[in-house]
Amino acid sequence: MSTQARIPSLDLSGPVEALWPELLGAVEKVLRSAHYILGPEVAAFEEEVARFLGTRHAVSCNSGTDALVLALRAVGVGPGDEVITTPFTFFATPEAVSNVGARPVFVDIDPDTFNLDPRLVDAAVTSRTRAIIPVHLFGRPCDMAGVLGAAARHGLRVVEDCAQAFGARYHGKPVGTLGHAGCFSFFPTKNLSGFGDGGLLATDDEGLAQTARMLRVHGSRRKYHNEAVGCNSRLDELQAALLRVKLPRVAAWNEARVRAARNYQGLLGGDGLLVPPEISDGHVFNQYTVRMRSRSLDRDRVRARLGDEGIDTMVYYPVPCHRLKVYGQSHAEVICPEAELAASEVLSLPLWPGMDAEVQAQVASTLHRILREG
Template sequence: MEGRVRERIPILDLTPEVEELWDDLMAAITRVLRSGQFILGPEVEAFEREVAEYLGVKHAIGVNSGTDALVIGLRALGIGPGDEVITTPFSFFATAEAISLVGATPVFVDIDPKTFNLNPDLIAAAITPRTKAILPVHLYGRPAEMDPILDLAEAHGLKVLEDCAQAFGATYRGKKVGTLGHAGAFSFFPSKNLGAYGDGGLLVTNDDEVATLGRMLRAHGSKRKYYNETVGYNSRLDALQAAILRVKLPRVDTWNQARRQVALRYNELLADVPGLVLPEVSEGHVFHQYTVRVLNGKRDEVQQRLDVQGISTLVYYPVPLHRLPVYGYPSGSFPWAERLATEVLSLPIWPQMGLEAQAWVAQVLARVLKKK
C-alpha cells in the first residue's frame, strides 16, 4: 500500500472563498450587529428580493434549513396525511423525511444511472388515487428531467416541489431550477454552491397563496405576531446568514462556472481510466459534487487507498432511502439505486481548486484502478 504523501486534499475547501470575501463579509456582519436586528427584518427581506430576482421567481421565503423548506413547501402545497408523494430513493434522508413529517407517504421510483436522478419513464406506473405530488431532486447539481415530470403532473393534477438543495444556480432549458414546478426548496448548508456559514434554507414559488402559507408556516402559523391561524414552525432565516448570503450571491454564477471547469478537467484527466464511469458535463449542471462510479465492487477499496494518499472522498449515499430501517423496503426493490449506492464516489471539488491538486487526485485514482 502506498505511503502517505503531500498535504491532505479535502473534499471541499472553503478557506479560499472566505479569504477572497473577508472584507465584504466583515462589513456585512458588522452592519447586522450594529443594526440590533437579528431575526428576519430588513436584511432577510433584502436577500429575499435579491435571490428572487436572481432566480426569476415571484416569491422567495427564507427559512431555517433546506429540510424546513421541504416540509413547509409540502404543507403550503396542501400535502398532508393520507397523501402519497412520488420521489427518488437516491437522495439525502431529508427528501423522504419531509414527506413523512407532513404525514404523507413517500413512494419511491428508481433512478436513471446516467443522471442519478428520478427516472421519469417509471413515474406513471407509481401514480395511484392517493398520489398528490412529485418531489424530484436535482442531485449533485444536475437538473432532473423536468419536462416529462411536469407533463405527468399536469395530466394527473399533481403538485411538483423541486428539491434544489444541491443545485443552486443550475438551469434546465434556460430556466433556474426551483422555478419550474409549483415550488422549489433550497439549502444554504455551508457546503452548498451558495452556502451560509450556518444553517439556512429557502422556499420559492410563483403562487401567491403558496407564498402566503409558506410565510405563515415559518412563523408559527401567523401572519402577524400572536394571531396564529394554524400550527406552524419556528423556521426563520436569521439576519447574519442573510447578510453573508447577500455577499456571496453575486459571485455564485462565477463559482458555478468554475465548478464546471473542474469537472471538465477531471473528465479529461480520467478519460482512459478503466473501471470508472464519469459524469456527463450536461447543460445547466453546476457540480455540487463530482461523482464517479467505481465498477466491479472496488469502490470501498479505492476510497481507502485514496485516503491513505491524503485524498478525501465521500459516498453520497451508501444506503438508498428505501433500504433505511425507517422505510425498510425489501432488497431489489429499486435495482439502480441499490447498485449505485455501492459504486458512487465523490471526488474533491470546489471553485478555486487548483490544477495541481486536481491532477494529483486523478493520478492517484488512475494508479489505484490500473493496479492488478
C-alpha cells in the same frame, strides 16, 4: 500515508479569505442594527434571490429540510397522502414527506443521471398521490419535461428539491422555478453556502408563498393571531447578510465548478474502469461523482486507499432511502435496482471553485494507479 498536505473533499476557506472584509462588514452592520430576526437583511436577501432566479417570491427559512416541509404543507400535502420521489437522495427529502404525515413512494433512478426516472412515475401513481419531488442531484437538473408531463397527466403538484443545485438550469431556466415550488439549502457545502443552516422556498404562486410565510412563524400572519400549527423556521439576519455577500459571486463559482469538472473529464475520461459524469447543459457540479465500471472493483476499498494517500472523498449515498432502517418495514417491498447499484459504486472526488489543476492531476493520477493495481 503521504507526507504531503491532505487534499480535502471540499475547501471552504478560499471564498472566505477573498471576501473577508465584506463578510466582516456585513456582520458588524447586523450587530450594530440590533435587529436579528426577519429584518431588512432577510427582506433584501429574499428580493435578491427572487431576482436571481426570476421568480416572484422567495421565502427564506432555517434549512433546506424545512423548505421542503413548508412547500409540501403549502401545496396541501398531509396525512394519508403519497408523494413520489427518488430513493437516491439525502434522507431529508423523504423525511420531509414523512414529517407532514404523508408516505414517500420511491421510484427508481436513471442510471445515467442518478436522478428520478420520470418514465416510471405513471406506474407509481395511486388515488392517494398528491405530489412529486424531483431531486436535482449533485447539481444536475432532473428531466423536468418528463416530471412535469407526468404531473400534468395526474393532476399532481411538483416540489423541486434544489438543495445541491443553486444556479443550475434546465433548458435555460433556473431549477426551482419549473414546478409549483423550489426548495434550496444554504448548508455550508452547497453552491451558495452559508455559515450554518439556512434554506429558501421559491415560487410564482402568491398564495403558496403567503402560506409558507405564515407557517414559518408559528402559523401566524399577524403576531399573536395564529391560524395554523406552524413552526419556528426563520433565517436569521446574520446568515442573510453573509449570504448577500456571496450571492453575486455564485454564478462565477458555478462556472469554476464546471471548468474543474471539464478538467477532471480530460484526466479521467480515458479510464475504462470509471464512468465520469456527463458535462450536461445547466449542471453546476455540487459534486463530481464517478462510478466504478468494473464489478471487480470494491468502491470502499478504493476510497480507503485514496484516504491512505491523503485524498479525501465522499460517498453520496451508501444506502438508498428505501433501505434505511427507518423505512425498513414500511417499504420492505420496494425494489429500486438502479439506485441500489449506484449506492455501491459511486464516489465523489474533491472539487471546489478555484481548485488548482495540479491538485486535480494528483487526484486523477493516484486514482488511476489504485484502479490499475486492483
